[in-house]
Amino acid sequence: MSPQAQADAAQLLAGRARWHPFEVLFWLAAAASTVLLPGHHLILTEIAWLALFALSLDLILGYAGIVSLGHAAFFGLGAYAAGLLAKHELVNEPLLALLLAGLAAALLGFVTSFLVLRGADLTRLMVTLGVALLLRELANKHAWLTGGADGLQGVTVEPLLGRFRFDMFGHTGYVYTLAVTFVLFLVARRIMNSSFGLSLQAMKENPARAEAVGMPVSRRLIAVYTLAAGYAGIAGALLTQTTAFTSLDVFSFERSADLLLVLIIGGAGYLYGGLIGAVVFKLLQDSLSTITPQYWPFWIGLLLVAIVLVGRERITAWTAPLRAFAGRLDRRRGAAATKA
Amino acid sequence: MLTILFDGIAYGMVLFMLACGLSVTLGLMNLVNLAHGAFAMAGGYCAVVLVNRLGVPFLAALPLAFLASALIGLAFERTLYRHVHRKSHLDQVLFTIGLVFMAVVAVDYVAGSSQVFVQLPDYLQGRFTLLGVGIGRYRLLIIVLCGVIAVALQLVLMRSRFGSRLRAAVDDARVAQGLGINVGGLFAATFAVGSGLAGLGGALGAEILGLDPSFPLKYMVYFLVVVTVGGTSSITGPFLASLILGISDVAGKYYLPDLGAFVIYTIMIAVLIWRPQGLFARAAAR
């Protein structure tokens, strides 16, 4: 092996985490939207927390291969936690409340991860679905605390850092949500490019072999599930804080199902899929549901069926150049081509 | 007390009708079909239209509901489902959720979102008392009818040539294929019959479960519980699971109304932790 080849190898090894111009562009565009699109901050806020929520699903589905039908459980818990903390003035600083909501969801994620460890896809589907429905039922039956079917009313969110009030146009809310999403994205990106993240990808491909290499598969799964739950909880808390309201449908099955669609639109397993999917999904929803709001689920269904029949890979093929900036697919294809 | 037990059994029988097709198709093709409830809903609405609008006698409408759902099931299997047999579970989940959403909206669009009922003939209404137990005539019909069908299913599975092929295919589809069994055709037939039974369940259960466009979503968990708890390797597993689920749900709602559906979800999760292969499944051969 020539010194040149060795240098190449070292560079390839270390280069997985390098930033690609596409990524910089993506986030610059997001930052610019705070100034350039002031009239759309309300829907942009929804896009931002949905993106974070989808990112959290990507951590477990795209990186660890766990199919979940109940990711809304963590989202909902975070939403109610933030709402209750604000309503009863337990924690007035939104950022701190956000953190606590995330921790609460992470704790639930940790506890339920032991259920998810067991069994194959089908069992996981049902356990995740069951947990979400269970929480919804709990919230429904404890109306004295949660407001039951009427939702949690009377939430007032104090100004951010004691200075920035949440205004009715959603300016503060959007900058806040976007900033939180960006920071958490950076953290997720760092984690998924680490040795830990690489080991998750190996486990997703072949858990038995990963274990034979010495990886404690179950414990890594618990760790990433807990992390993802925390992220989802924070996304839910952002929803409550920016709308000063939350209701039972944060736990709904439809929310978990929509989330799968969001991630699938953008493609799983390279962190940007959820973000791109959130943008596309919300824009679609905005345009289609203005025509016929009650028939919106029909279009979601049609989209899901079409995506599966056409093939997810083909649908997300347009993201290939974007995926490449995770430093991967295209170079691999190149290497394969030279070999052939 | 015994009346609750009786109602619970009737409820469980309906659940069995609804879910048994799902458990067989899952065992046979490892196909996760979350849209199973949509076929049940089709049967239910079919019965509503036949009885309420066209004046078809109730008992004649039942087999027609079965046929309608079976045909719809067959059509979907041959045109759409067969494309997802070999796809990942994630794809199957996405695909069938998509079908559910579309079915829900489509029915809402055609029939409206309010709950509908099948008009029962007079002789099936009311209840009588036997040995101190209040027995609803309609529920008695359900129990007898579903009981007969369950026994028939069991006989077909255990005694007939079709049944033995089916069991072989459920055990190991690849080996069965190698033995010259047409697994694809077998699956389509099973899917159709399963959908038909679900349709029959939907028609019979409209009275007990309530029928509106959100039916497939509302009862999806129930089907999944039956399949999970009962396992996919026999008919008796889902049958017992349905009875347990029906009785505990009725009793739970009666004695512990505050807990609501909590009871069922807890049971399901507990069983999944305790016996991930199902309560009545044979020890998993690995």
Added chain:
Amino acid sequence: MPPALETIALNKRFGGIRPTSDVTFRLETGARHALIGPNGAGKTTMINLLTGVLRPSSGRILLDGRDITDLKPHARARLGMARTFQINQLFGELTPLETLSFAVSEQAGTGWDVWRPAGTRRTQAARVIELIERFGLADVMNARTAILPYGKQRLLEIAVAMACRPRLLLLDEPAAGVPEEERHDILATVMTLPADVTVLLIEHDMDLVFNFARRISVLVNGALFVEGSPDEVARDPRVKAVYLGEADG
């Protein structure tokens, strides 16, 4: 010094079948040992018992004198036991560089590091490059594993096992399915494994077995049938009978 690997009266039953029956044997450190036997003799069950994929019905397994019977596969791996698989068990979407980077990192105990980017530790990177070089994977190091030629995948199998710095290496039919023209690479690689690594080879390819092994155990119907040097085994009429019997049937 305790033997590198020792089994004591190992048994495995599945219902009425008994694929492993009272197997007691030991490998000295640095051994080149081969386990052979006709189809269905229980070789795969044996390796699954040794690596912890299956649990024995009775009996003990000792690694360097330490009882590992109750340990899970990953714990055994961490104690220095590595294996290859009869059918490739690799990470299809990862490249050989990533695969080895993962294995080296797990071996070095940095698999829990959630912060430092993978592959940026110099000593680990050097080790990955060394493995790439030693196993002749340089030309495909950045290609998806799933599309590699079969022989390269077999080499990567062994490379992954060696990345774990094993003291004991279990090779489960390393040459199985490799086309003739790539076979030589596998043989050469197996022959030049470091001398301090104890190797147990399970193989059908008698060329490879008799070139490689200094001792051979023959497994028949789940029980140890004959053990000895390659010469002794080759001359043993009972072994001939078993294999000829198989050839006749």
